[in-house]
Amino acid sequence: MSNADENFEIQLLLEAIYQKYSYDFRGYSMPSVKRRVNSALSQFGLKTITSLQERVLHDASFFTELIQYLTIPTSEMFRDPSFFKKFREEVVPILETYPSLKIWIAGCSTGEEIYSYAIILQEADLLKRTTIYATDINPKSLKKAEQGFFPIDKIKEYTVNYRKSGGQRELSDYMITDSNSALFDRRLKENVVFADHSLATDSVFSEMQMVSCRNVLIYFDRELQNRALCLFKDSLVRRGFLGLGSKESLRFSDSDLYFDTFSPEEKIYRKK
């Protein structure tokens, strides 16, 4: 099948999903969607995207399975430790000056990043006056995030990341482990509000001191990136922080005008 034909079939599929289920993937970046749709095809033993569309339209339970492919949850604790080090050393001292704090983690996936932030805020004695809004469009991911269980085989890597991010304690201080999984201290999520939210269709939060949206915008085309960045701008207080993934940049968006660069290496910005 030609590239153009495949793109066309995928656009029809995404339109069908939007019309039927109100999940809007139409502004997702095509190369990644294509890989994900093709991996769903082979997983479900289907030959054409059209046949996938047929099943999605006639079987709502199939859609809940498919959404796991379209929004593959991938996340790590303290991914890019240098980002979290910068947050700990240079952003936290500014956040400390606010009497109370609101932080929005947009696209929180299965929650690794929530606990990374919560630990740093706890160590700065800020967690108790912070509300973290953790949002995602994938209901299964949100549920996992809320449970706070992580596979034990990842913890070693996370411990290394935690130390590199400037952590002075043991990551294991924050969890109870058994042979399969690690459960994070429930106190870390006491002030976390978990909510279903789509950057493609839903609206703003208000008066946030920081928005963190790391490695989510890479899955959006430029138009949807601009929409999301506009939401962030409108959700932030003046001089509020925006944290992006290490390869995400405002350079190729329209939002350049609304933000100053706080750390070019770590992709941390401040609202003008």
Add this chain to the structure above:
Amino acid sequence: MKSIEVTLSETSLAIKGLKADAGIFDLIAIGCSAGGVESLRTLLPIVKEQFPASVVVIQHRSADSPQILQNYFSLICNTQVQEPDDKQPIQKGVIYFAPTNYHLLIDDHRNFNLSIDPLVNYSRPSIDVFFESAAQVFGPRMLGIILSGANQDGALGLKAVADHGGSVLVQDPQTAEYKEMPKAAVAHVTEQSIVTVEQIRNYFSELGSAVCKK
């Protein structure tokens, strides 16, 4: 023994069936893992600012060594060496390294796209992911090259390049420090695509000087 000095016309014979016209490729993509850096040291300094194609290198490496390759090759290369950001437009005469811990892809507007989807062939970046994505966009205007490496990533990607009308080269496994990657790739190419790194270097310099003649 044959003289090492070869003229331009001889080198064009060195890779049969591959023309060195300046406008022939928009993209040259190189995939390698273990043992690849030495070959890159031979190849990449040939690429100058006026080089008629973009060069993208997918080199496997550990997730905790960001920018090391970019920094090193910036020192020894004769043009810009970058790790692309998401949605950055691809440019000719620039050498790009796939950032570590991300997959690299290309969209129809010829902008880089990044993803943190699960590892493919135990790798992120994966050569297959980039080659398959780029093959769809560049079709016959892409040259895919597989060098030394210790796993089979890249073989299917190279096949995709050929399937979309692109050209392919594989380092002769006999000359590679780690043979598994070129061996797996060889299964998808004809014999005339199996070459040495020196032949590829000569081909690159031919492409570069074809521009000067224009």
